[in-house]
Amino acid sequence: MDAGASPLRVRRGARGALGAWQRATGNRITFVPALEDQALVRVYWVPAGAGQYGEMKGLRLGGARGAAVFIRPDVAGLGTGIAAAARDDTLMRDAVVYLTCVHELGHAVGLTHTADVRDIMYSWTGYAWTPGASCPNRSTYST
Numbered sequence: 001m002d003a004g005a006s007p008l009r010v011r012r013g014a015r016g017a018l019g020a021w022q023r024a025t026g027n028r029i030t031f032v033p034a035l036e037d038q039a040l041v042r043v044y045w046v047p048a049g050a051g052q053y054g055e056m057k058g059l060r061l062g063g064a065r066g067a068a069v070f071i072r073p074d075v076a077g078l079g080t081g082i083a084a085a086a087r088d089d090t091l092m093r094d095a096v097v098y099l100t101c102v103h104e105l106g107h108a109v110g111l112t113h114t115a116d117v118r119d120i121m122y123s124w125t126g127y128a129w130t131p132g133a134s135c136p137n138r139s140t141y142s143t
């Protein structure tokens with residue numbers, strides 16, 4: 001974790017993302033704190049790696065399917081453009097961590113990637129973001 005991404009801030013990002021999914025499902029899915037070995041959804045903070053924001057791996061607990069979500073809050077490992085933008089901008093860094101949590105927890109609740117860049121489940125793999133660059137799908141946004 002980089003010096004600017006405090007554990008408290010990244011935990012708030014995960015709690016916010018869990019709350020977002022709970023609200024999005026009309027509380028049909030609820031998340032409550034549990035001990036790690038009893039939790040169906042687990043969130044881990046891991047070191048930066050290979051340009052990935054995060055990942056989800058399935059797990060089994062008894063007969064139930066669950067998920068281990070790995071979030072990389074150290075934006076320094078995400079490529080020079082986004083790392084430079086987030087290094088001095090805590091709002092940008094928090095947004096990256098929060099949106100990564102929402103995306104990976106979306107996988108945890110069973111969602112797959114979409115082809116719609118406006119969707120939180122869009123995969124940004126291979127997308128090189130440069131500060132100041134226009135969005136490649138700019139025409140799809142309304143301003």
Ligand SMILES: [Zn+2]
Binds near residue numbers: 107
């Ligand atoms: Zn994904």
